[in-house]
Amino acid sequence: MQGNKSSTRWFKLVDVSGANLQLDPFEELAMPLFDQLYNFAHWLTQNREEAEDLVQETYAKALKGFSSFQPGTNFRAWMYRILRNTFLTSRTGLKATMTVPLDLEDDGPALAVECETPETILFERANGDLLQSAIDELPVYFREILLLCEVEEMSYQEIAETLSIPAGTVMSRLSRARKMLRDRLRPQLQAGIVTTAATKGSNRGV
Numbered sequence: 001m002q003g004n005k006s007s008t009r010w011f012k013l014v015d016v017s018g019a020n021l022q023l024d025p026f027e028e029l030a031m032p033l034f035d036q037l038y039n040f041a042h043w044l045t046q047n048r049e050e051a052e053d054l055v056q057e058t059y060a061k062a063l064k065g066f067s068s069f070q071p072g073t074n075f076r077a078w079m080y081r082i083l084r085n086t087f088l089t090s091r092t093g094l095k096a097t098m099t100v101p102l103d104l105e106d107d108g109p110a111l112a113v114e115c116e117t118p119e120t121i122l123f124e125r126a127n128g129d130l131l132q133s134a135i136d137e138l139p140v141y142f143r144e145i146l147l148l149c150e151v152e153e154m155s156y157q158e159i160a161e162t163l164s165i166p167a168g169t170v171m172s173r174l175s176r177a178r179k180m181l182r183d184r185l186r187p188q189l190q191a192g193i194v195t196t197a198a199t200k201g202s203n204r205g206v
Contacts, residue, residue: 013085026066027076030059036076036152037083042088043147046136054090060085077154077161084144084162140176150163 037058041051062082069078135143148154148162159174160167 080162
């Protein structure tokens, strides 16, 4: 799965914290994450301009609060958590969370996530546009956990830190997200397979 890349030409880092001495170490840690954060923002907002605004606000908040970051802890998870929380309090984020299933937090016991499963094979067979469309249709809490795991390739522990949930909840929620995605993909892929088979059959009959 591929995210959406963006140039940094529209981005201008402004020191809003008043702590100029922090700017260099902050830039050193934060700027390498720029494309990743923009990709995640674009997947969440599904809008280029909103994604740009979200990243701008994330960097401004992170710079302002950089003195609260504890050296030696996971800076990437810290940045993603700021971006996610900023999104969830935005108009788009509030609208998206209104469609979240009521039993979201009742994730149940942790489920093992196998490396090679029917859904991973299904994902590989899906083309990029079909897969992106199916992910976009997922409720935001399931969409984000799939993106963090499959696109950003975060560990379960990193995801847990980013979303502020237990690692066991990460595993069970990821399992549910994959099932929802599989259920959306399977009918479309099966329809494609039938169409392809029918086309080949008609070609042989010519």
